[in-house]
Amino acid sequence: MAITPSQLEILRQLFANATPEQKSDFLTWVNKTPQAATSPVTASTFDAFLMERKAPVCPHCGSVHILKNGHANGRQRFVCKDCRTTFGFTNNTILHQSKKDLSVWSLYIGCMIQKMPLRKTAKACKMNLATAFAWRHKVLDALTNMMESVKLDGVVECDETYELVSFKGNHKNSSTFQMPRKPRKRGGRASKRGLSKEQVCVTCGVNLGHQSVGRISNLGKPSCKELASVLDGHVAEGAVMVTDSHRGYCKLADAYRASHIRIPRKRHVVNGFNIQLMNYYHSALKGMINWHFRGVATKYLNNYVVWHNLVNFARGSDEEKECTMRDFVLTTKCVSVWKKNLAREPIPCKVA
Ligand SMILES: [Zn+2]
Known part of the structure; x- marks a missing residue:
């Protein structure tokens, strides 16, 4: 049972008035009490989930001078006092314009932790194979941000x-892709040694x-x-x-x-x-x-x-990994659109 904010305030005041020994006794007791593990996402809406995890800041200029600005499609909108642009909770995250519920994202990330193949994942999450593929790289593009720190x-x-x-x-329908060398069977060998x-x-x-x-x-x-x-x-x-x-x-x-x-x-x-x-x-x-x-x-x-x-x-x-991945991937700044997948360079580094 959760205690009320006023009860919590009483607790705070009592703690402030305690002697140093009493404080250290209390803290030892707190540290010994088993803590609940990080709870899995229970919120069924994007907003509740995201609200728990971050204070809204303007995704356009980073300002914290924010005003609520009504609702659109049942979701809270905000307006930035500094740059006057409006935004919602999911701007600049991979959830932006997603039509699927957060529970589906959660399930999908669970499948990724199990390294499930795409077809199985698509079946488990009741989605199209192409969506499952697009989501895989949306999630991984966002996860790349984790490496930066x-x-x-x-x-x-x-x-x-x-x-x-x-x-x-699958390059069958591509108008731009040209195979730069003779195809070989998966695995195989390089034509040069070393x-x-x-x-x-x-x-x-x-x-x-x-x-x-x-x-x-x-x-x-x-x-x-x-x-x-x-x-x-x-x-x-x-x-x-x-x-x-x-x-x-x-x-x-x-x-x-x-x-x-x-x-x-x-x-x-x-x-x-x-x-x-x-x-x-x-x-x-x-x-x-x-x-x-x-x-x-x-x-x-x-x-x-x-x-x-x-x-x-x-x-x-x-x-633990599932919680880390979900919390990071769904809230980090990463705009991922399908066109980005198509425009990826076949070799993502400088080719001399
Ligand atoms: Zn702004």
Whole structure:
């Protein structure tokens, strides 16, 4: 049973008047009392859900001088006192103009935590296959924002992994797509031996707390600049960077003011440091992409990497991850429209 605001105020005043010993006794007791786990979304409307999680700010200018401005289609609208534009709760989120109820989104994100294939997901959420596909990348585009705030500290392992460039997808009705090379069967091999422009390089960094960043940096072997394009801003000052013998990392460790442990070729351990966790990260990523999803198009690879970061690699139970993902994805600033999917570059990095 919830207590009333006036009862809460009494509690506050009583606490303010308590002696320091009484306060510390009380706080110990509070910390021992089991807390309810983060409750799953119960609100059946967008507004109630979003209202719980954020104070409205103007999505156009960021101002907090907001006035209520009536309702449209049963939803609260606001007007910004500074820039005079009007908006609702869902502006600039992936829920904008969504015609499905929040419970469907919730269910969909649950399916994503289970890494369910599209057809199964579409059936479970009672939606069209094309919608299920569009939603997958809407959700993952939004999830990419989560990586921006990741700061790797402690022991940070950095390395690259390679995937063959893939043009997987249905191009039958496309007027613009042209296959730049002879088609090959999924999996298959590159026509050249070793590293070449046929492989896309995914640069990754992980720490022992199971935080991670990863993104496509280039084709073939990366330069220092290309490694930096992924790792810049994500390695905390004073971290210990553990890397292979790639020369680029020396410069980066200097720039990030991190100590650097460089593991030479044909060795696995230096002073007790290794890149075993990174190897695990890569093999789980490859398992998900090549085995679980039977290969993914290079244009969507970045999205699968962030999915992998959360679902396979981050710490926590499935329920916790589901709450984190839902709360983040549904409220973060991300405008995702279907046209954006069509306009994606087949290879999302600079091709030299
Ligand atoms: Zn404004």
